[in-house]
Amino acid sequence: MKLKASTATQRKVAQATAIASLAFLAAACAQAPRETFDLTTETGVLRSVALRSGPAVFVPEPAAIAPTSSDRIVIRAGDDSVAVLPGVQWSESMPRLFQRRLIEALQKCGLSASSNFGGQSVLQTDVRRFEIDVARNLAVIEVSVQLVESGGGRAKAAQIFVEETPAPGHIGSPAAQALGETAARIALRIGQWTRARL
Structure with a gap:
């Protein structure tokens, strides 16, 4: 027993x-710990534009919905479902990172851009897509932009920008690099568009 x-x-x-x-x-x-990435700027994209002092533009943090609004790298499958890459993340929330790239691009386009409130104009942005499209092997960024008078809030101009970059790698560093290149290109286009309207 x-x-x-x-x-x-x-x-x-x-x-x-x-x-x-x-x-x-x-x-x-x-x-x-997750592997952490930053939105590295492709210097060749911005180097051709001279840095000048120009009209002041306030650039608030872009709007976005989850999971795009988080610090995770988003992927979209063929059935249009979205998920996040496991084991990786941005160094901070994506909208805050993209805000910095926008400010840098606007400054390179000759505008006195800042995240501090002030200036004659406000560049409002809504990030609709910031992801790796797995089915098409593309990094895709779609941003709705509105240039608004800081005083009365009257809209001066609005535009939707879409930028796509080949992204054969869907994990870690290749995905982050493809999104970084795409972000640099779309930020430059937004900067040039903004400059032309001020």
């Missing part, structure tokens, strides 16, 4: 140990 109790006890201890080990592994995996 004692032998049976001892065997049952050993079995319970072994099960408890196995469960504890699995829980520890799951916790370790859950807490593993």
Whole structure:
């Protein structure tokens, strides 16, 4: 009888140990740091534009909805469903990163752009897509832009910009690099468009 109790006890201890080990592994995996990327600017895109001082433009943080509004890299499947790449992230929320690239591009286009409130004009942006389209092997960014008077709030001009870049790699660094190049190009187009209307 004692032998049976001892065997049952050993079995319970072994099960408890196995469960504890699995829980520890799951916790370790859950807490593993994600690989982090920034929206690197393709300097060749912006280098051809001279830096000048010009009209002041306030650039607030772009609007976006989840998961695009987060710090995760978004992918879109062939059935139009969206998901995020596991194990990777942006260095901060995507709208904040893109805001910085917009400001940089506007400054390169000769505008005194800033994230500080002020200036005669406000560049309002709504990021509708900022993702890797897996079915088409493309990095896709779509941004709705509106140039507004800072005083009365009257819209001066509006435009929707779409930029696509080949993205054969759908994970980690290749995906981040493709989105970085796409962001640099669309930011430059928005900067040139804004400059032409001020």
